[in-house]
Amino acid sequence: MTELPVTTYFTQWRELPLGDREIVEGFVDPVHAAPSAVLARAIERWPGAHYWENTPGGRTLVLVSEDQPPSERWWLHLLLFALTLLSMTVAGATFAGIPAEWALPSMEAIRIGLTFSLPLAAILAAHESGHYLVARRYRVNASPPFFLPFPPQLGLLGTMGAFIRLRSPMYDRRTLFDIGVAGPFAGMIVAIPVLLLGLAQSGAVALPGVPFAHQVIVVEDWHLLLGDSLLLSLCKAIVGTHGTIALTPLAIAGWTGLFVTSLNLLPLAQLDGGHITYALFGDRQPWIARFFWLLLIPMGRLWQGWWLWAVLALVIGRGQLGHPMLIAPERPLDVKRRVLAWVAIALLVATFAPKAIFFPA
Numbered sequence: 001m002t003e004l005p006v007t008t009y010f011t012q013w014r015e016l017p018l019g020d021r022e023i024v025e026g027f028v029d030p031v032h033a034a035p036s037a038v039l040a041r042a043i044e045r046w047p048g049a050h051y052w053e054n055t056p057g058g059r060t061l062v063l064v065s066e067d068q069p070p071s072e073r074w075w076l077h078l079l080l081f082a083l084t085l086l087s088m089t090v091a092g093a094t095f096a097g098i099p100a101e102w103a104l105p106s107m108e109a110i111r112i113g114l115t116f117s118l119p120l121a122a123i124l125a126a127h128e129s130g131h132y133l134v135a136r137r138y139r140v141n142a143s144p145p146f147f148l149p150f151p152p153q154l155g156l157l158g159t160m161g162a163f164i165r166l167r168s169p170m171y172d173r174r175t176l177f178d179i180g181v182a183g184p185f186a187g188m189i190v191a192i193p194v195l196l197l198g199l200a201q202s203g204a205v206a207l208p209g210v211p212f213a214h215q216v217i218v219v220e221d222w223h224l225l226l227g228d229s230l231l232l233s234l235c236k237a238i239v240g241t242h243g244t245i246a247l248t249p250l251a252i253a254g255w256t257g258l259f260v261t262s263l264n265l266l267p268l269a270q271l272d273g274g275h276i277t278y279a280l281f282g283d284r285q286p287w288i289a290r291f292f293w294l295l296l297i298p299m300g301r302l303w304q305g306w307w308l309w310a311v312l313a314l315v316i317g318r319g320q321l322g323h324p325m326l327i328a329p330e331r332p333l334d335v336k337r338r339v340l341a342w343v344a345i346a347l348l349v350a351t352f353a354p355k356a357i358f359f360p361a
Contacts, residue, residue, distance in 0.1 A: 004038070004042065005042065006024070006039070006042040006043060006045075006046055006061075006063065007024065007026065008042070009028055009029050009032040009035075009036070009038070009039045009042065010026030010027060010028060010029065010061070011026070011027045011028070011029050011058070012026055012027045013025065013026025013027070014026065016171075016327065018168060018169060018171070018327065019141075019168055019169075020066050020067045020068075020070075020141060020168065021064060021065065021066045021067075021139055021141070021168060022048075022064070022065050022066075023062065023063070023064050023171055023327075024062075024063045025060060025061065025062040025063070025328075026060065026061060027055075027057055027058040027059070027060055028058065028059045028060070028061050030058070030059075033058070033059040035061075043061075043063070046063050046065065047065050048063060048064050048065030048066060048139055049063070049064045049065075049137060049138060049139050050062060050063045050064070051138075051174070053174065053331060053334070054334065055331055060331075062171075062172070064138060064139040064171075065139065066139045066141070070141050070142075070143075070167070072143065072144055074144065077143075077144045077145065077146065077147075080146055080147045080148070080149065081121075081125075081145075081147045083147075083149040084121070084147035084148065084149040084158070084159050084162075085117050085118075085121055085147075086149070087149040087150060087151065087152050087158035087159060088113070088116065088117035088120055088121065088149075088152075088157065088158040088159050089105065089109075089110055089113035089114055089116070089117040089158070090105050090109065090113055090152040090158055091113070091116065091117070091152035091155075091156065091157050091158030091159075092112065092113035092114065092115060092116025092117050092120075092158075092249045092252075092253075093105060093109040093110070093112050093113035093116075094152060094219050095116060095217055095218070095219065095247075095248075095249045095252055096112045096113075096249060097218070098112065098113075100152040100153045101153070102153060112249070113249070115248070115249045115250050116249030116250065116252060116253050117158070117253075119190075119194045119198075119250055119253040119254070120157070120159075120253040120256055120257070121147075122190050122194070123187050123190045123191045123194065123253065123254075123256070123257035123260070124145075124147065124159075124161065124162045124187070124260070125145065125162075126186045126187050126189065126190045127162070127183045127184065127186055127187030127260070127261070127264075128145035128162045128163065128164055128183060129145065129186065130182035130183040130184075130185065130186030130187065131164050131179055131180075131182055131183040131272075132144055132145060132164050133182070134178050134179050134182040135164070135166065135179045138171075138175045138178070138179070140166060140168055140170070140175065140179065141166070141167040141168035142164050142165065142166050142167065142168075142179075143164050143165040143167065144164065145162045145163070145164050146162060146163055146164070146165070147159065147162045148160040148161055148162060148163075156219070156224075157256060161260065166179070169324075169326075169327055170324075170326050170327070171326065171327045171328055172326055172327070172328045172329070172331055173278075173279040173282075173326065173329060173331060173332065173333050174279075174331070174333065174334075174337065176275050176278065176279045176326060177275065177276060177279035177280070177333055177337050177340075177341065178337075179275065180272045180273075180274075180275025180276045180279065181272070181275075181276055181340060181341070181344050183264065183272055184261050184264060184265055184272055184344060184347060185344075187257060187260070187261055188257070188258075188261055188347065190257065191254055191257025191258055191261065192231075192235070192254075194250060194253055194254040194257060195232070195235050195251065195254025195255060195257065195258065196235055196238065196239060196254070197250060197254075198247065198248050198249075198250035198251025198252070198253065198254045198255075199235055199236060199239040199241050199245070199247075199251050199254070200239050200241075201248045201250060201251065202241065202245045202246060202247050202248050202251045203245070203246055204241065204242060204243040204244060204245055204246070205243075205244055205245070205246045206243075206244070207223065207244055207360055214226065214227070214228070214244050214245075215227075215228075215232075215244075215245050215247050215251075215255060216244055216245065216246050216247065216360075217246075217247050217252055218246065222359075223359070223360055224357060224358075224359060225357070225358050225359065225360060226247070226252075226255055226353075226356070226357060227303070227353035227354065227355040227356045227357065227358070228353060229258060229262070229350065229351050229352055229353040230349065230350045230351075230352075231258060231347075231350040231351050232255065232258060232351075232353070234350075235254075258351045258353075259351070259353060259356060261347065261351050262348060262351035262352050262353065263309060265344060265345075265347060265348035265351070266292055266309075266313070266348070267285065267288050267289050267292055268289050268292060268293060268313040268316075268317065268321055269289065269313050269314070269316050269317025269320060269321050269322070269323065270316055270317055270323065270324070271313065271316065273344075273348060274289060274317075274323045275323065276341055276344050276345075277289075277323075277341075277345075278322075278323035278326075279333055279337075279341065280333060280338060280341040280342075282329060282332075285322060285323050286321060286322030286323070289321035289322055289323075290321055293310055293313060293321050296309060296310040296313075297310065299354060302354050302355040303354070303355050303356045303357060303358065305356060305357065
């Protein structure tokens with residue numbers, strides 16, 4: 001018996017070649033929309049991924065294939081990860097009182113520094129792997145995570161974070177949203193337990209000139225205060241910590257995980273928050289992005305890092321705050337994804353620390 005192509009079961013359909021990918025979508029004949037056994041077999045023969053959408057025009061089937069999986073330089077990604085782990089390990093040792101030097105760290109410094117670098121690396125890896133795995137599920141040409149080392153002698157954390165490259169255009173809101181939201185949610189699954197455990201190991205201290213409760217880290221002979229967020233306050237209440245807390249390297253890694261999530265969820269350009277708000281609000285996203293970008297200017301008086309982040313947002317967006325157009329932007333998110341989008345917005349509010357990093361008065 002000759003098997004019919006999958007498009008046989010569509011009432012209307014279109015095919016879009018997108019470089020190394022092919023996308024076929026159409027309205028499925030109601031007779032086969034369950035799907036029927038014959039359509040299910042046709043989908044199984046499709047050399048790629050597929051997903052269903054319920055739209056006003058009927059039940060829609062989207063099929064994606066690619067010529068061949070992208071070839072990656074895995075050695076480069078592993079090398080960058082190893083260098084980033086080393087630089088973060090040296091940074092972690094400084095939080096325990098071991099000065100960062102331009103020399104190979106001692107075994108004792110490595111042992112202590114790993115209590116910071118390993119959990120932070122796990123948070124960053126979970127975040128970026130969430131993006132990468134979902135992108136590859138949709139057959140989007142995406143790179144594995146690039147980790148960015150930074151000399152701990154020049155930067156507090158020993159890293160500038162991590163990112164993936166999306167090398168093919170986004171097709172619809174569902175694909176964009178799922179890729180964008182996967183990173184923050186995956187990262188928070190790791191960051192919250194790390195923070196709770198780290199807070200449980202941290203102790204309260206009394207600092208002159210710091211009348212209110214804050215988080216403090218000690219780097220060599222100076223103190224640095226880390227700001228509060230709603231989620232951080234909740235975690236402190238769960239653990240039962242009070243007053244000004246001297247964070248352990250593990251707790252610093254957890255705090256950093258929350259802070260990085262907050263930065264990425266800002267609805268700007270091609271940050272995760274930009275992906276999410278464009279998928280949710282469509283053409284209104286550029287106006288939301290402009291409002292938040294302008295808000296960063298006065299907020300820079302609380303923490304000057306907001307001015308740097310305003311510049312970086314423009315660099316990442318190549319001078320634009322709005323999100324690039326999709327191939328098929330007309331289909332809105334389904335109810336489940338709209339709920340998750342508002343959960344992501346709530347996560348931004350919960351992790352946001354207006355005065356993120358500052359020195360004691």
